[in-house]
Amino acid sequence: MLKKLSLVLSGAVMCLSLNANAAENWRVWNIHNDGHPNTGAMDLFADMVNTTTAGEVKVEVFHGGVLGSQPDALEQVRLGAIEVGNFNLGPIGPIVKEANLVSLPFIFKSVPQMFRVLDGEAGDIMSKAMADAGILPLAWFDAGARSFYAQKAINTPDDVKGLKIRVMNNNLYTSMISAMGGNPSPMAFSEVQQALKTGVVDGAENNFPSFKNVGHYEVTKNYSMSEHLIIPECICVNTKKFNALSPALQAAVRGAAKGAALYQRAMWSVQSGQARAEVEAAGIKVNEIADKGPFQDAMVKVYDEYLAANPDMKKLVELARATK
Ligand code: BDP
Secondary structure, three states: OHOOOOOOOHHHHHHHHHHHOOOOOEEEEOOOOOHHHHHHHHHHHHHHHHOOOOOOOOOOEEEEOOOOOOOOOOHHHHHOOOOOEEEEOOHHHOOHHHHHHHHHHOOOOOHHHHHHHHHOHHHHHHHHHHHHEEEEEEEOHHHHOOOOOEOOOOOOHHOOOEEEEEEEEOOHHHHHHOOOOOOEEEOOOHHHHHHHHHHOOOOEEHHHHHHOOOHHHOEEEEEEEEEEOOEEEEEEEEHHHHOOOOHHHHHHHHHHHHHHHHHHHHHHHHHHEEEEEEEEHOOOEEEEOOOOHHHHHHHHHHHHHHHHHHHHHHHHHHHHHHHH
């Protein structure tokens, strides 16, 4: 019996020491294809990690969502079955309440202000809550603003009435559509083009690069600049895997994420303009909305209900609103 135990123990010690020396092989989830700014940025992240860790952390990126839908990939990163993801913070809200700050419609005045909020106390609170849930943010990406698109123009909240609108997986978005009298339809990103084409949904909402890159513009006529959501994205890593790295490797991985984010933000500003020009050239009518007041008014109900049910979120909302 003792002999057996010592054999098992020495086996375990051997495994541990092997693990300490073995290279880490990390899989990275990316929902986007070539031609989207995040795809180049995630490739750069991989190159930088592979180079600066001298192969001690080996990163391979899987583009086009081949490792699963966003909610699935989030679960996989939490479990450590996938190590890294480029996530939108929208679908993180149902897992980490603090992340829902960015899913409140019209919470930010602009993308630069959103980054200032992330760089301040509110961002620290969100990052800590995400890390505690197993999804540690290493750097933030720009994802512009999301606007509505459908066959018809959506110039006022009344135009949403009776329309079936696809949203990402988060109750705040279903409340947002319901508050305008529409029918929200949460659905995976990969299913949206077909749903628009076959009329399963009447419309959806996204930024220009995503609208263009997965062909939603091919099955839509109007893109209306409601800009109701400014949601950042992250390079997020499984917290335990990151914390298990030596300080030097952690610095290398974090540095790579920061470098990739700088690149992504620069690419975003160029490519989102290009995406808009391309969809317009392809026949999409882009409607400017001079007064977003009626949309903002329709969202008062969403805030009231959400904050009544989640009073602990008031502090984050106040921090965001107080940020210049
Ligand atoms: C894109 C985001 C992606 C989301 C997608 C969606 O980059 O992470 O999955 O929107 O609407 O803009 O599902």
